[in-house]
Amino acid sequence: MIADPQGMRKVTGDEMHALDQRAISEYGIPSLLLMENAGRGVADLVEEIASRGGFKTRPSMLVFSGKGNNGGDGLVAARHLWNRGYRVQICLFCDSDKLKRDPAVNFGIVSKMGIPAAVIRPGGVSAAGGADFGKADILIDALFGVGLHAPLKGIFYEAVHAMNDSGGKIVAVDVPSGLNSDTGQVMGTAVKADLTATLAVPKKGLYLGEGPKYSGEIRVVDIGWPRQLLESSRRRGLVQKPRTSQR
Numbered sequence: 001m002i003a004d005p006q007g008m009r010k011v012t013g014d015e016m017h018a019l020d021q022r023a024i025s026e027y028g029i030p031s032l033l034l035m036e037n038a039g040r041g042v043a044d045l046v047e048e049i050a051s052r053g054g055f056k057t058r059p060s061m062l063v064f065s066g067k068g069n070n071g072g073d074g075l076v077a078a079r080h081l082w083n084r085g086y087r088v089q090i091c092l093f094c095d096s097d098k099l100k101r102d103p104a105v106n107f108g109i110v111s112k113m114g115i116p117a118a119v120i121r122p123g124g125v126s127a128a129g130g131a132d133f134g135k136a137d138i139l140i141d142a143l144f145g146v147g148l149h150a151p152l153k154g155i156f157y158e159a160v161h162a163m164n165d166s167g168g169k170i171v172a173v174d175v176p177s178g179l180n181s182d183t184g185q186v187m188g189t190a191v192k193a194d195l196t197a198t199l200a201v202p203k204k205g206l207y208l209g210e211g212p213k214y215s216g217e218i219r220v221v222d223i224g225w226p227r228q229l230l231e232s233s234r235r236r237g238l239v240q241k242p243r244t245s246q247r
Contacts, residue, residue: 010204013146013181019200023225034223035069035102038173039076041221042197046081046138046171049195053169059137060087062168064159064177066143067094072103073173073199074142075110082115089136090117093143093155120155139163141172141191146181146203151188160189172196175203176214184209197221201230 011019023029050059063078065071075090082088090110096119099107110117141163143156152160160178163170170193175181178190184205196206196215200223206215 010202010207012204016146016181016199016201016203019225019229023229027226027229029224029226031069032102032105034225035072035106036076037223038073038199038221039078039106040080041199041223042073042077042140042142042171042173043080043084045195045197045219045221046077046140047084047086049138049169049171050086053137055137058086060135061089061138061140062136063088063090063140064143064163065090065092066177067098067100067103068145069103070145070173071099071142072106073145074140075103075106077140077142077173078115079106079110079113082110082113088115090115091120091159092117093120093159095119120159136166136168138169138171139166141170141177141193143177143191145174145199148175148178148180148187152178152190153188157189160191164192169194170216172215174199175205179205179211179214180209181205182208184211186210186214190214192216195219199223200225 020034023034024031046061053059061081063074065074078088078090096107143159156177170191172191172193175198176191176193176196178187180187181203182205184207192214193216195217197219198206199221202218202220205211206218
C-alpha cells in the first residue's frame, strides 16, 4: 500500500487497461487473481477508515457494485470485510445473470456465503431492497472504474447522490464514479469520496480538473503487477491502447 502516490507516474484509462492486459497475457497472472488482490487491498483500506473513524460501534458497510470489473473488486472487498466480522450489504446495479467472467465468479461466492445483496432497479435506489443509505457508516463506491466517458444518468445518477447525501464515509474503488479518469471532469455528477483506493498506479484524473475535490485522500493498492511492468509504465512508448479492456 502506498500512502503518498505523488511521485508515481499517473496513467490514463487506456494505459491502465493496457498494463492490466500485459500482466495477464505476458506474465500469465490470472485476471481473477488481480481482482482478488484489488478487492483485498480495498478491504484493508476500508478497515483502516473503520479503525480511525471514531465510530461508537463496529461500523456497518454498504457496497455499491456495478456490473464490470470495478464492481467485481467491490464484491471481493465485501467478502473480506464480511469475513472480518463487519456488517456488510451489497447493492448490485444489474441483474446477477448479467454479470460475466470474474465479477460473476465473485458474486457466486458472496451469494453462497450469505452476504445480503439487493439488485437495484430504476426508481429503487431510495429503497435499495432494505439497505438504508442513511444508516450505513461506510459506503464503498464500486460502480465504475476507469474509462467512463458519458454522463451518469438514471439509477447511477441517483446512486451517486444517495452516497453523497448519506453522511457516511465513502471509499471509492480506483476512481470516484462519475469522475473522468483522464481529465478529472465530472460527468454529470460524481461521488465525493473521503478516500480513493486507486489500483496499481494513480490515475491522471484524480489530480486534474475537479479530481482533487472529489477524490479525497488517495492511496495506491498493490494488485500484484510484476515490478518490471510497473517500471516499464514509467518509460514512454511502452504503453499501448489494448484491443480488449480488462478493468
